[in-house]
Every structure is written in structure tokens, then in C-alpha cells.
Amino acid sequence: MKLPVAAVLAFALSAGLVHAEPVRQGDLEIDAAWARASIGTSRPGAAYFTVRNLGDEADRLTGLSSPVSAMPMLHETTVSEGVSRMAHVEAAEIPAGGELTLESGGMHVMLMELTTPLKEGATFPLTLTFESGGEITVEVPVFGPGATGPAE
Amino acid sequence: MKLTLAQKILWVAAALALVAFAALVWTGGLRTSSSEESAQQAFRPEFRLEDAAGRPVTSEDFRGRYRLVFFGFTNCPDVCPTTLSEVAQVMDGLGSQADRVQPLFLSVDPERDAGAELAEFTSAFHPSILGLAGSPEATQAAAESFKIFFAREDDATAPDGYSMAHASALYLIGPDGDWLRQYEYGMPATDILADLQNRLEGSLP
Numbered sequence: 001m002k003l004p005v006a007a008v009l010a011f012a013l014s015a016g017l018v019h020a021e022p023v024r025q026g027d028l029e030i031d032a033a034w035a036r037a038s039i040g041t042s043r044p045g046a047a048y049f050t051v052r053n054l055g056d057e058a059d060r061l062t063g064l065s066s067p068v069s070a071m072p073m074l075h076e077t078t079v080s081e082g083v084s085r086m087a088h089v090e091a092a093e094i095p096a097g098g099e100l101t102l103e104s105g106g107m108h109v110m111l112m113e114l115t116t117p118l119k120e121g122a123t124f125p126l127t128l129t130f131e132s133g134g135e136i137t138v139e140v141p142v143f144g145p146g147a148t149g150p151a152e
Numbered sequence: 153m154k155l156t157l158a159q160k161i162l163w164v165a166a167a168l169a170l171v172a173f174a175a176l177v178w179t180g181g182l183r184t185s186s187s188e189e190s191a192q193q194a195f196r197p198e199f200r201l202e203d204a205a206g207r208p209v210t211s212e213d214f215r216g217r218y219r220l221v222f223f224g225f226t227n228c229p230d231v232c233p234t235t236l237s238e239v240a241q242v243m244d245g246l247g248s249q250a251d252r253v254q255p256l257f258l259s260v261d262p263e264r265d266a267g268a269e270l271a272e273f274t275s276a277f278h279p280s281i282l283g284l285a286g287s288p289e290a291t292q293a294a295a296e297s298f299k300i301f302f303a304r305e306d307d308a309t310a311p312d313g314y315s316m317a318h319a320s321a322l323y324l325i326g327p328d329g330d331w332l333r334q335y336e337y338g339m340p341a342t343d344i345l346a347d348l349q350n351r352l353e354g355s356l357p
Contacts, residue, residue: 079231082334084318085315088163088310110230
């Protein structure tokens with residue numbers, strides 16, 4: 001979290017990493033990562049992705065880190081009787097052969113204490129920590145503030 | 153993610169708050185407005201709030217136009233952007249009839265949402281969306297008038313240690329000020345647009 005953010009972003013952009021190619025490591029595959037552009041840094045951003053578990057044993061997503069947020073947290077939006085609320089999720093399971101989908105209106109990464117605004121067209125690294133699968137870093141493309149899915 | 157002692161304590165506190173909240177819901181201590189309840193009879197929601205420049209704005213100001221109303225807060229990273237982006241699609245889809253519909257974003261978090269911040273938020277989605285906020289009393293009065301629920305909920309993992317639970321449907325108010333219907337959260341923008349177009353063409357009230 002102490003990386004020079006501007007340098008990281010500049011590198012990501014110069015290296016042409018603006019993509020959402022699946023990243024495979026061991027039995028896990030991270031796909032369809034994207035984030036919504038933030039409005040400044042005073043309000044939290046949101047990021048989403050899908051984790052596929054190609055192995056025979058369940059794994060758990062237990063941690064997140066990114067140079068763009070001092071406090072990334074897994075949250076889940078629930079809508080019950082027309083009222084939406086958010087709850088913190090400590091860890092999320094990815095069943096053997098199954099997947100975990102973070103999406104608009106459901107589970108999401110709430111990127112709090114942004115160190116830099118998430119600008120449309122930029123990318124930033126997000127590291128996911130899994131109980132068995134270890135750490136996997138994906139490059140997250142930033143879509144517009146009104147984006148609702150990984151395909152713009 | 154390595155946890156400091158303080159973070160561990162916060163997480164435990166958050167878990168306790170969740171349990172307490174679940175217990176409250178279980179015992180019926182929280183009142184939520186259901187769609188059936190609100191759909192029973194016509195009524196005329198009213199509000200007296202302020203725009204980003206601090207000018208007073210009331211429901212009467214939009215007489216003659218449909219009003220598409222959403223309650224939310226700007227620190228909401230998921231539900232509110234999703235809904236406002238639907239509103240933006242609807243407004244774009246209305247084309248030349250867009251001036252007959254005024255989208256309104258009413259803040260349920262006036263402590264954090266006032267002035268330029270509010271305008272910055274709403275305009276990120278569509279220039280036509282007008283963000284309004286008011287005193288806690290005016291906010292409560294507006295919510296009661298729309299018969300909607302909102303509540304501040306402590307959440308150690310949210311910005312400033314709290315989040316807002318809120319009714320997340322879109323409400324349609326007619327040109328004469330009568331409540332017409334709600335569009336449930338998650339209804340596709342194309343469906344909302346089709347319903348609005350029917351009304352604008354006169355086949356629905």
C-alpha cells in the first residue's frame with residue numbers, strides 16, 4: 001500500500017494493460033475484473049470480478065489490497081422488502097468447480113480511503129488473497145461512473 | 153490482508169452490530185415499507201429541500217412534469233450508481249420528451265451530502281439529475297411523505313463508520329403531484345423507459 005500510485009498507474013497504462021483477460025494461477029482464475037470510476041477520493045469506489053475454482057477443493061477469498069485504496073473491503077448489498085443495505089463480508093467461499101461472482105447490486109469490493117481518483121480508462125492492480133490459493137494480482141480497468149458490468 | 157488489533161476489534165464490533173440488527177429485524181422492531189403497502193392508494197408526496205446551490209426546492213416546483221425520484225446517498229458505491237445509471241439510460245432514451253421528466257436524487261445522508269459534492273455526484277451520471285438534500289428533519293419529512301424507509305446503520309467497515317440503509321426503488325410522481333407507481337430496484341432501464349413512454353403518449357396516466 002506504500003507504492004507510488006502515480007508510477008504504478010503510469011506503468012499500467014504505458015504497458016497497455018487495459019484489458020480484462022482472465023488471470024490463472026493454480027486452480028484459480030480471476031476474470032471480468034472492472035471498477036467504477038470514482039468521483040474524487042472522498043467517496044468509496046467499487047470493484048468487481050469473478051473467481052473460478054477449477055480445482056477439487058473449495059477455497060476462500062480472505063483478503064484484498066491495492067495501492068489505490070488504504071482500506072479495500074468485501075461488502076455485499078442485500079435488498080430486502082425494497083430496502084437496500086450493505087454488510088461487510090469477512091471471507092467468501094469459491095466452491096470446488098464453482099465460481100464466486102462480484103457484481104453490481106451484489107457482492108463488491110468497496111475501495112475506501114482512495115489514494116487517487118479512479119479515472120475512466122485507467123487501470124490499477126488489485127491483489128486478492130485466498131486461503132489456499134495464495135495471492136493473485138489482477139489489473140482492474142476503470143469504466144465510467146455509470147458502468148454496471150464488465151463489458152462497456 | 154494482515155489485520156492489526158484495532159481492525160480485528162472493528163470486525164468483531166461489526167459482526168456484533170449485524171447480529172443485533174438481525175435480531176431487531178427478526179423481532180419486527182424495524183418497519184419497512186413494502187411495495188404492496190405503498191401501492192394501495194394514491195397520495196401526494198411532498199418535500200422541501202435544497203439544491204446544491206442552497207436554493208429551496210419543493211415538489212410543487214415540478215408541477216406539470218413527471219418526477220422520477222430516487223433516495224440514496226453519495227457514499228454509496230454500489231446500489232446508488234447502479235440505479236442512477238439506469239436513470240441516465242432512461243433519460244437518454246426519452247430523447248426529445250426528456251424535458252417532460254425531472255429525475256430527482258434525494259439524499260438520505262444530509263450530514264455528508266450537501267452543496268457542490270451532491271451536484272458533482274449526480275452530474276457524473278446525467279446532467280438532468282437534480283440532487284437535493286435538507287436538514288435531518290426535512291429529510292425525514294420527505295421520506296415519510298413518500299412512505300419510504302431509511303436508517304443510519306453503524307458499520308465499522310464503512311466510510312465514517314456508518315452506512316445508510318434505504319428504500320432503493322424509483323418512484324414516479326405524475327404531473328399533478330400524485331404518486332403513480334414505483335419501479336422496483338433492478339428493473340431494467342428499458343422497462344422503465346417503455347412505461348414512461350406509454351404515459352407520455354397518453355396511454356397510461
